[in-house]
Each structure stands twice: as C-alpha cells, then as structure tokens.
Amino acid sequence: AQTVTQSQPEMSVQEAETVTLSCTYDTSESDYYLFWYKQPPSRQMILVIRQEAYKQQNATENRFSVNFQKAAKSFSLKISDSQLGDAAMYFCAYRGLNTDKLIFGTGTRLQVFP
Amino acid sequence: EAQVTQNPRYLITVTGKKLTVTCSQNMNHEYMSWYRQDPGLGLRQIYYSMNVEVTDKGDVPEGYKVSRKEKRNFPLILESPSPNQTSLYFCASSLWPPSGRANYGYTFGSGTRLTVV
Numbered sequence: 001a002q003t004v005t006q007s008q009p010e011m012s013v014q015e016a017e018t019v020t021l022s023c024t025y026d027t028s029e030s031d032y033y034l035f036w037y038k039q040p041p042s043r044q045m046i047l048v049i050r051q052e053a054y055k056q057q058n059a060t061e062n063r064f065s066v067n068f069q070k071a072a073k074s075f076s077l078k079i080s081d082s083q084l085g086d087a088a089m090y091f092c093a094y095r096g097l098n099t100d101k102l103i104f105g106t107g108t109r110l111q112v113f114p
Numbered sequence: 115e116a117q118v119t120q121n122p123r124y125l126i127t128v129t130g131k132k133l134t135v136t137c138s139q140n141m142n143h144e145y146m147s148w149y150r151q152d153p154g155l156g157l158r159q160i161y162y163s164m165n166v167e168v169t170d171k172g173d174v175p176e177g178y179k180v181s182r183k184e185k186r187n188f189p190l191i192l193e194s195p196s197p198n199q200t201s202l203y204f205c206a207s208s209l210w211p212p213s214g215r216a217n218y219g220y221t222f223g224s225g226t227r228l229t230v231v
Binding site: 004006009033035042043044045047050091100101102104105106107 | 145147149154155156157158159162164172202204206208210219220222224225227
C-alpha cells in the first residue's frame with residue numbers, strides 16, 4: 001500500500017526568507033501524481049502545486065516550487081520570499097494513475113515570523 | 115462557480131444523537147469521498163463513491179454511513195455519534211475516471227468541525 005510521510009510536524013521561517021518542507025512516499029507504481037495542499041486557519045484545502053511523476057521537470061507556481069526526486073521517492077516543497085499569508089498547515093498527497101484515492105501525509109505546520 | 119458545498123460548518127452534538135452532514139457538488143463529478151482530519155494523523159478516508167448507488171469503505175469507516183442516491187449529493191451519516199468522532203470532516207469530489215492528466219485533483223468542501231460531547 002502507498003504511504004506518504006511528512007517528518008516535520010512544525011517549521012518556521014522569517015518573512016522574505018526561503019523554507020523547504022519535506023515529503024517522502026512509498027509506492028510500487030511507476031506513474032502517479034503528487035500534490036501539496038495548503039490549509040490556512042479558514043480550514044479550506046487549497047491546491048498549491050501538482051507534479052506528474054512522468055515529468056522530470058520540477059513543477060513551479062510563482063513562489064512555490066518542488067524538488068521531485070523520483071528514485072528517492074522524495075517530493076519537497078520550497079517556498080521562496082515567504083509571506084505572512086503563507087502561514088498554514090501544508091499536506092503532501094499522492095494519487096496513483098489508476099486509483100481513485102488521495103493519500104495524505106500527516107501535515108507540516110508552517111509559521112511565518114515578521 | 116465550481117464547488118463542493120458542505121453543511122454545517124460547525125456542529126456540536128451529544129453522544130448518541132443521530133446527525134447528517136450534507137455534501138453537494140455542481141461539477142458533475144462521478145467520484146465523491148469523505149475524509150476526517152485529526153491532529154498528527156492527517157486526512158483519512160472514511161467512505162467513497164464511484165457513482166450513484168456505488169459506495170465503499172475507506173480506511174476508517176466504523177461508526178459512519180453514507181448514501182449516493184443522486185450524483186451531486188453524498189451525505190455522511192453518524193447514527194450514534196461518540197466523542198471519538200469529534201473531528202474535522204471534509205467532503206471532496208473528482209472526475210472518475212479522469213479524462214485527462216489535468217483532472218487528477220480533488221475539489222474539497224470547506225470542512226465541518228464536529229464536536230461530540
């Protein structure tokens with residue numbers, strides 16, 4: 001069965017600095033999707049970025065980028081120029097190409113200090 | 115606007131009093147799912163549905179029921195709630211099967227904070 005592990009329960013960063021959130025996963029599938037979701041205090045689950053496993057190029061969305069290492073089964077999220085509004089819980093998630101279920105990690109709470 | 119609507123957003127109830135959390139989506143998605151979120155455990159799937167009248171258990175189905183009589187609605191039923199069901203609940207929907215590589219994401223509702231006392 002697939003699993004997703006986020007080993008950092010909490011992280012903190014100073015405003016305007018860069019922070020990296022870690023995520024590793026375990027799967028025997030060769031094609032799949034990986035996601036980072038942001039959950040601010042409003043509780044809404046917001047899709048931050050998505051990576052398709054067949055693509056070697058790392059996904060980027062404005063200040064958010066990933067470091068996808070398929071062989072190492074690692075999918076870290078880098079937030080550049082951190083802003084106070086980035087403070088939230090961040091979840092890493094996995095979905096196989098032929099499966100319906102989205103599997104989540106346990107989350108990393110990010111604090112941003114002025 | 116494409117969305118998943120959950121109600122209520124907050125609910126406090128007493129042990130044993132039956133309750134229903136409603137979920138509705140307007141995107142004509144075949145797949146719908148319920149998750150619960152607990153500190154340190156992330157989101158865990160309770161039940162899911164591939165289409166009308168097709169439902170199946172997720173990872174933590176005990177104490178919950180669901181139904182899918184219409185494509186757009188997928189209510190979560192707690193027939194006899196207990197304090198260990200105090201949690202944050204999310205409904206989500208997705209195309210199934212995905213019609214293209216852009217369609218693998220879920221759309222989430224805004225969550226229901228349930229407290230059982």
